Amino acid sequence: MARPRSGTKTPASTPEPDARERLIAAGYRVLSERGYDATTVKEVAKEAGVNQGLVHYYFGSKDALLLAVAKAARQKYMDELKRLREETPHEQLAAASFAWGEKLLKETPEQFRVRYELFAMGLHNKELKPAVAEMLQCVGEEVALTVAAVRNGEGAKPEPLDHHYAAIVKACVDGLSLHHLLDESFDPAPVYALLSRIVLESQGITSGKKPAARKPKVHARRGRVPSPRRRAPRAPRSR
CATH class of the missing domain: 1.10.10.60 (Homeodomain-like)
Incomplete structure (x- = not known):
């Protein structure tokens, strides 16, 4: 304790x-x-x-209690994502991660409400702002680790591009869930499916398959290789 x-x-x-x-x-x-x-x-x-x-x-204080609540929710999210990354075969990780995220949107909307209340706490309380920012960074790092595993294999360290993908996914998911919380007639599922397809196809991944192998760069000029010229037959010599 x-x-x-x-x-x-x-x-x-x-x-x-x-x-x-x-x-x-x-x-x-x-x-x-x-x-x-x-x-x-x-x-x-x-x-x-x-x-x-x-x-x-x-x-x-009340704020410290609610900050502890947000930290516990963050840790649970990170633990589940880490377990998903460790237990899912590499070729299925991309599709499985998006399926897991969609499940969270549908089944646990309360966790997003807590997340938004955390944002508000950071915006209105300068003393809590650094702690809120640190929590957001931790979540972003865990998502970036998953993106890196999809792009470069298990255990890969996140590169700047992995962090960029993580930021895009987090921002879109937050926006979709917030829209749904404010307007229950809005269904985020088809938009989330589109987001999934856009991100996966940008990496050459479809239906949970591995990324398509990149073709090596060809430095030679493209085009047909000219066929060797045939010599015209010589005319017979006159005697």
């Missing part, structure tokens, strides 16, 4: 062994359902079934 913040007072009642984890789980549920402004320390403690004083004991 993580140690409480320094300088905080020990609560009157003895903390339960899993109180911190329960508060984070409760904070995730409340934040995803009600948003940052409507989330209160009292409501989170009630949802977790613990004393309200434990929130200040472990986290010190």
